[in-house]
Amino acid sequence: MSDVKRRFTVGLTGGIGSGKSAVARLFAQRGVDIVDTDQIARNLTGPHGAAMPALLAEFGADFADAQGALDRARMRALVFTVPDAKRRLEGILHPMIRDAVFAESLLGTGPYVIFDIPLLVESGTWKERVGRVLVVDCPEEVQLARVVARNGLPQAQVRAIMAAQVPRQVRLAAADDVIDNGGALDALAPQVDRLHAIYLTMAEEEVRNN
Numbered sequence: 001m002s003d004v005k006r007r008f009t010v011g012l013t014g015g016i017g018s019g020k021s022a023v024a025r026l027f028a029q030r031g032v033d034i035v036d037t038d039q040i041a042r043n044l045t046g047p048h049g050a051a052m053p054a055l056l057a058e059f060g061a062d063f064a065d066a067q068g069a070l071d072r073a074r075m076r077a078l079v080f081t082v083p084d085a086k087r088r089l090e091g092i093l094h095p096m097i098r099d100a101v102f103a104e105s106l107l108g109t110g111p112y113v114i115f116d117i118p119l120l121v122e123s124g125t126w127k128e129r130v131g132r133v134l135v136v137d138c139p140e141e142v143q144l145a146r147v148v149a150r151n152g153l154p155q156a157q158v159r160a161i162m163a164a165q166v167p168r169q170v171r172l173a174a175a176d177d178v179i180d181n182g183g184a185l186d187a188l189a190p191q192v193d194r195l196h197a198i199y200l201t202m203a204e205e206e207v208r209n210n
């Protein structure tokens, strides 16, 4: 998308329950634009979402539910049983998600933009599309306890979700910046303030170089 105005962009990521949403809220309170990639993916595959015609053409009309949204259970079952299905699904969805994320990022008026991307490290392609990778980190046992408390899921199910994500050390190795959320919630704001000051400077440089 070479015709697109460039804005300084931070990719925010972290394992499930690490505290991404809490961190994103603090940046939003400081006037930063937040683009929620999960929400964009849900909209694309929601009732009569923009990705639905292409998905139904690829997989068949019976992959829509009564509301015209993607039948997630059916798609999940297909992805688990048909070797090529995940690649075909992502081949349609990922470029549409990327385009929608960049389009939404241009609407904001804040000094810079944060893309909230839970699977930034796993997806491989986001890392080179953001100016900076910010990882929210906490010990895996803390993640587990928070998600059990938040979602009321059994421990085994949360462990299975965590096992499908990259290990903590792999995510940390991809980070330019790290927020430690292993402690109390009020330890986040000072860390966000420190990074926000750095990102504001980087955003100004980006404007100067454009």
Ligand code: ADP
Pocket (backbone or CB within 6 Å): 014, 015, 016, 017, 018, 019, 020, 021, 022, 023, 146, 147, 150, 181, 182, 183, 184, 185, 186
């Ligand atoms: P993510 O968006 O990474 O899945 P959340 O920001 O939703 O994580 O945090 C997961 C859960 O843990 C939420 O219920 C949140 O309120 C809680 N939480 C986050 N950070 C802390 C913290 N430092 N101390 C206690 N609870 C926290």
